[in-house]
Amino acid sequence: MIQEFQIRVVPQVAHSTENIAQYIAKDKGIDARTIHQVRVLRRSIDARQRTIFVNLTVRVYINEVPQDDAYVPTHYPDVSGRPQVVVVGEGPGGLFASLRLIELGLRPIVLERGKDVRERKIDLANITKTQQVDPESNYCFGEGGAGAYSDGKLYTRSKKRGNVDKILNVFCQHGASTAILADAHPHIGTDKLPRVIENMRLQILKSGGEVHFQTKMTSLLTDHDTVIGVEAVNLATGAEETYRGPVILATGHSARDIYRYFNEAKIEIEPKGIAMGVRLEHPSMLIDQIQYHNRQGRGDYLPAAEYSYVAQAEGRGVYSFCMCPGGFVIPAATGPEQIVVNGMSPANRGTKWSNSGMVVEIHPEDIAQIEKDGTKAMDKADGPLDNLCVMRLQEKLERDCWLQGNRQQTAPAQRMADFVNNRLSFDLPKSSYAPGLISSPLHFWMPKFITTRLQQGFREFGKRSHGFLTNEAVMIATETRTSSPVRILRDRDTLQHVRLRGLFPCGEGAGYAGGIVSAGMDGERCAEMAREYVDSL
Numbered sequence: 001m002i003q004e005f006q007i008r009v010v011p012q013v014a015h016s017t018e019n020i021a022q023y024i025a026k027d028k029g030i031d032a033r034t035i036h037q038v039r040v041l042r043r044s045i046d047a048r049q050r051t052i053f054v055n056l057t058v059r060v061y062i063n064e065v066p067q068d069d070a071y072v073p074t075h076y077p078d079v080s081g082r083p084q085v086v087v088v089g090e091g092p093g094g095l096f097a098s099l100r101l102i103e104l105g106l107r108p109i110v111l112e113r114g115k116d117v118r119e120r121k122i123d124l125a126n127i128t129k130t131q132q133v134d135p136e137s138n139y140c141f142g143e144g145g146a147g148a149y150s151d152g153k154l155y156t157r158s159k160k161r162g163n164v165d166k167i168l169n170v171f172c173q174h175g176a177s178t179a180i181l182a183d184a185h186p187h188i189g190t191d192k193l194p195r196v197i198e199n200m201r202l203q204i205l206k207s208g209g210e211v212h213f214q215t216k217m218t219s220l221l222t223d224h225d226t227v228i229g230v231e232a233v234n235l236a237t238g239a240e241e242t243y244r245g246p247v248i249l250a251t252g253h254s255a256r257d258i259y260r261y262f263n264e265a266k267i268e269i270e271p272k273g274i275a276m277g278v279r280l281e282h283p284s285m286l287i288d289q290i291q292y293h294n295r296q297g298r299g300d301y302l303p304a305a306e307y308s309y310v311a312q313a314e315g316r317g318v319y320s321f322c323m324c325p326g327g328f329v330i331p332a333a334t335g336p337e338q339i340v341v342n343g344m345s346p347a348n349r350g351t352k353w354s355n356s357g358m359v360v361e362i363h364p365e366d367i368a369q370i371e372k373d374g375t376k377a378m379d380k381a382d383g384p385l386d387n388l389c390v391m392r393l394q395e396k397l398e399r400d401c402w403l404q405g406n407r408q409q410t411a412p413a414q415r416m417a418d419f420v421n422n423r424l425s426f427d428l429p430k431s432s433y434a435p436g437l438i439s440s441p442l443h444f445w446m447p448k449f450i451t452t453r454l455q456q457g458f459r460e461f462g463k464r465s466h467g468f469l470t471n472e473a474v475m476i477a478t479e480t481r482t483s484s485p486v487r488i489l490r491d492r493d494t495l496q497h498v499r500l501r502g503l504f505p506c507g508e509g510a511g512y513a514g515g516i517v518s519a520g521m522d523g524e525r526c527a528e529m530a531r532e533y534v535d536s537l
Contacts, residue, residue, distance in 0.1 A: 001062045004041070006055070011301035014043070014054035024060055037066040044184035045302070050293045052302065071172035071181060072165075074099070079107040080208030084245045085530050086111065086230055088217045091145020092516045093250035093507025095200050097523035097530075098209060099170065104531040108209040109243050111232055113216040113255075114142025116201070117194040124149060127331050128434040131408040136214065136235055139332040139342060140254040140481070143213070144197040146508075147516040149330070149344060153322065154186040154517050161513075162521025170520075174199035177347075185306065189347025215241065217251070219261065220503065227502040246533055248526045250506040250519075253484040254334045256391060258509070262488065263387050268498050271390045272487040272511045275321065276397065277359035277450055278442065278475040279329050279341040280416065281431055284354040286472060287325065290465050304349040307356070307468075311460040316366075318457030321357035321482055325349050329433040329476055331409045339401040339411050341433070341476050353432045357479040360453045364390055370449045390485035397447070401478045404440045412440030416473035419443050420455050429474050442477055487511030495529040504530055 005024060013019045017038045025032035042057035061067075079102050087094045087101070090112040098108035113136050114120060120142040123134045140146045154171070156164060168186065172178050175196045180186035188196065201211055214235040221229040221242065229244035251258050262269050284304055288297035291305035298305060304325035311318045322342070326349030332342040343355045362370075367389045404412040411433055415425040425439045443451050462469025488505035489498045490512075497503040504526040506512070506519075513519040 002064055003060050003062060004057065005060060006057050008046075008053050008055055011052055011054055011299070014056060015301045020056065020058060021060075024058070030060075030062060034063045035060060036064060037061040039066070039070070040182045042184070043182045047291055047293070047305070052292055070178045071169045073173050074103060074166075074170060076102045076203055076207045077105065078208050079105060082107045082208075083534050084109050085248060085527075085534070086243045086245045087248045087250060088230060089145065089250035089252055089255075089507075089509065090143050090201070090211065091250060091252050091507065091519065092147055093509070093513065093519040093523040093526075094145075094248070095197065095523065096167065096170070096520035097248045097250060097506060097527045098204050099200065100524040100527035101530065102204065102207045102209060104527060106527075106531060106534060108204060109245065110204065110209065110211040111215045111217055111230070111243065112143055112211065112213050113235065114138075114213065116213055117143040117148055117197050120144075120149070121194075127409060131410075131435060133331070133333045133335060133338070133409070135335045136216070138334050139330055140252060140334045143201065144194065145252050146254065146332070146342075146481070148193055148197055149190055153515070154180055154188065155184075156515055156517040161518060162524055164517060164521070166524070167517050167520040170200075171196055174203065187345070187347070187349075189349075190344040191346045217258070219265075220247065220267075220500070222500065225499060225501055227497075227500050246502040246504070246530050248504045248506050248523070248530060249488070249510060250523060250526075251509040253508045254481055255509055256395075259388060259391060259486045267500065268489040269387050269486050270489060271364040271387050272483070272485055273361065273363045274390055274394070274485050275317070275319070275359035275361050275482045276394070276478065276480045277357060277454055278477050279343055279355055279479050280320075280358045280473055280475055281329055281353050281355040281433075282468075282470075282473040284326050284352055286467060286470070287354045290467050304354060307465070309457070309461045309464070311457045313360070313453035313456040316453055317361040318453050319359065319361075321359050321479070323354075323356035325354045326351050327353065327355055327432070329353075329355050329431065331411070331433075331435050332481060333398065333409070337402050337407075338395075338398040339405050339409060339478060340398055340481055341411060341479055342481065351432060355432070357482060358454060358457070358475070359479055359482055360450045360457075362390070362393070362449070366449060367393060370447050373448050387486065394480045394485055397478055398480055400445065404445060404477070405438055409435035410438050411435065411476050412442060413437040413474050413476045414440060414442045415471040416458065416475055417469060417471040419451075419475055420458050420469065425471075429472060431474055431476070433476055437474070437476065440477070442475060446477065483514055484509055484511045494533070495526050496533070502533060
């Protein structure tokens with residue numbers, strides 16, 4: 001007999017399936033000797049009260065041989081010789097688009113401007129060693145995209161956009177822990193995700209697809225109002241190359257050259273709202289103490305604590321973003337004269353620090369006000385508020401940050417309470433940010449539109465959680481790559497560009513996703529629409 005139960009237990013019971021089996025046997029009056037296996041289907045932590053509980057949905061095999069159904073596998077046929085679709089970008093949008101194309105009997109030709117996920121590691125290490133950023137291989141560009149080395153969080157609120165369970169099962173099929181199918185906030189871990197991504201690429205190749213690294217799209221090939229392929233350059237050899245077929249464009253939120261190309265070619269795009277601010281880092285023990293209401297922190301049976309904050313300040317949202325418990329702050333610039341920070345966590349979330357983005361919502365119409373304020377965030381010479389106005393704000397803030405940071409990857413930083421009280425920090429706490437920090441008055445040189453709202457938000461968060469607003473926490477500038485500053489316009493029904501047939505703008509870079517899972521779902525949808533398009537030819 002197989003039965004499912006919903007139980008509410010203390011963390012020590014939830015820590016192992018053996019403990020769960022003993023609890024169920026006693027609670028449900030079942031002979032423990034007849035329980036052959038317990039499988040956790042859903043897991044969430046309730047830390048709202050001082051006594052912490054774990055809510056579990058479990059499947060219990062009673063006098064039953066456990067089924068080999070930990071995840072639902074997908075069949076990938078051989079698509080050699082089948083019609084091909086060009087997929088530009090091998091982040092989550094491109095990867096899931098490619099695998100879905102194979103499912104549907106089409107052959108993906110994947111172009112990735114960066115290096116494979118293993119070679120990327122060398123370039124990432126060099127950012128700290130040399131203070132230099134390879135503009136084609138960094139934390140944003142390369143196999144796996146921005147998510148490969150920035151945490152691998154799989155939580156999404158975009159559950160109506162596609163099949164979340166399908167995305168998670170595909171990850172499991174390629175090597176991710178099946179725990180992601182149960183956890184309320186699933187997370188693979190920066191140390192585990194690269195191998196999973198590599199396995200996904202190997203499946204594409206095994207099925208007859210192609211993957212071309214260091215191959216950068218330079219322009220679209222068109223026939224009147226139809227996209228028939230792309231022109232690209234091989235960055236290793238300098239050779240120009242042509243790839244033909246309908247195009248799924250999944251270049252990620254930092255491919256600014258693509259946005260400039262579209263703007264200059266008058267291919268329909270529009271500015272998109274974004275959120276910008278800082279990366280806030282606390283000692284992980286402090287966050288554990290606050291969230292778990294215990295001076296001893298998480299104890300032996302709880303994971304590093306997470307938090308989520310949101311407030312309204314002068315008509316704009318202030319909120320935490322991409323929270324990384326037990327993680328690192330990393331340098332995420334994609335070119336020279338930029339400082340950009342992001343966060344990541346290993347699978348065990350075991351470092352001494354916890355961080356998150358703390359950002360302020362910015363709409364395209366806010367750009368004029370930011371300029372009017374006379375801050376250093378925008379130069380009036382930058383031009384009118386056109387399609388790239390939000391991107392220019394990103395670029396200007398990142399360069400200002402670089403200038404403050406000794407013109408290297410050393411990041412300007414300020415203690416949290418000092419920032420709220422407009423004081424310079426004379427020293428800084430130890431940080432996980434490897435290139436180093438330099439004390440800087442963020443409240444003075446960052447745009448007032450951002451700083452005044454962050455100060456209001458921090459005061460509100462400090463009232464909700466005693467101890468959160470503290471000088472033990474450090475703010476590291478600047479968090480600007482929360483999402484795409486541009487939306488590439490597409491038809492709602494066909495997912496094709498509003499004017500160019502055969503072009504499918506996809507994922508975060510096109511402005512239609514916000515994270516690994518939502519980008520993966522959008523990639524699958526674009527692949528399905530590409531299948532319909534190919535069938536119509």
